[in-house]
Amino acid sequence: MEKTYTDKITQKTIQFKENCVFTIETRSRFNKRFIKRVYKSEDVDAAFKEFYDTAIIEGYYKYLYMRSQEKSESEVLILRMRGFASKASMENLRLKNKRPLTRMKTASIANLTNCPITLSNKLKNEDTMEYPVSINPWTNSKIVFCLLSYLLSLSKEEKLAVLREGDKQLSIHKELSGYSLEEDNMVKVDVVTKDDLL
Numbered sequence: 066m067e068k069t070y071t072d073k074i075t076q077k078t079i080q081f082k083e084n085c086v087f088t089i090e091t092r093s094r095f096n097k098r099f100i101k102r103v104y105k106s107e108d109v110d111a112a113f114k115e116f117y118d119t120a121i122i123e124g125y126y127k128y129l130y131m132r133s134q135e136k137s138e139s140e141v142l143i144l145r146m147r148g149f150a151s152k153a154s155m156e157n158l159r160l161k162n163k164r165p166l167t168r169m170k171t172a173s174i175a176n177l178t179n180c181p182i183t184l185s186n187k188l189k190n191e192d193t194m195e196y197p198v199s200i201n202p203w204t205n206s207k208i209v210f211c212l213l214s215y216l217l218s219l220s221k222e223e224k225l226a227v228l229r230e231g232d233k234q235l236s237i238h239k240e241l242s243g244y245s246l247e248e249d250n251m252v253k254v255d256v257v258t259k260d261d262l263l
Contacts, residue, residue, distance in 0.1 A: 070109045072144075074117065079143055081131055087112035087143075089119060090128045101127075113144075121148030169244035175206040181235070181242035 071078045087104040089112065101119060104112035116129045129144040171178070172185035193203035201207060216227055240246055 068106070072113055074113075075144070077143070079131065081106055081109065082133060083107075084134045086132050086134065088130045088132060089116050090130060091119075091121060092126055092128070116144060116146075121146075123148050169239055169242035171242070175209040177209065181238040181244070183241040184235075184238040 066083055067080050068083065069078060069080050083106050085106050087106070087109060088100050089102045089104075091099050091101060102112075102115055104115070112129065116127065119127055121127045125148040127146050127148065128142060131141040131143055170182040172180055172182050174180045174185050174188055188205055188208070191208075193208075196203045199207075216224060219227065236246060
């Protein structure tokens with residue numbers, strides 16, 4: 066279902082689908098793109114406001130793109146604006162946006178060094194003696210690679226269904242291990258280097 070939105074500042078009208086996202090991006094001197102923030106379609110008003118409020122160094126550009134979640138559809142450039150901030154004000158802005166990182170307790174299983182500790186503990190409590198008979202003993206590594214082999218052998222639809230369910234479960238374990246899920250929705254601040262300020 067298509068929706069319509071009119072920007073209050075430029076009076077530009079856009080049409081978008083419910084499953085699309087809006088991204089605010091910047092480009093560096095070497096034309097490398099950085100995504101600063103992503104908004105869902107229902108937050109289109111907040112996306113435009115954030116775009117206008119984002120400070121960019123003079124001479125650089127910021128962009129507001131609309132992206133469909135369908136891979137076949139290309140991104141659409143909605144707005145482009147040249148930066149107006151001085152180098153000094155960008156340094157001050159960078160200090161204000163610093164925030165502590167959220168960390169979760171992790172453990173190493175198989176080749177996964179950052180496995181949430183709750184998931185690792187669950188795996189430790191598994192009784193592998195009840196698992197089906199196999200040529201090789203059941204180890205953490207074998208369990209992980211067996212599951213990967215199974216996942217990769219599925220059809221595309223089955224694979225996506227398994228990944229959707231698995232992603233929910235992984236998020237639960239991350240949260241139980243001390244990771245704040247809000248971290249993924251917060252403003253991502255680009256790292257500013259001396260080269261960027263020249």
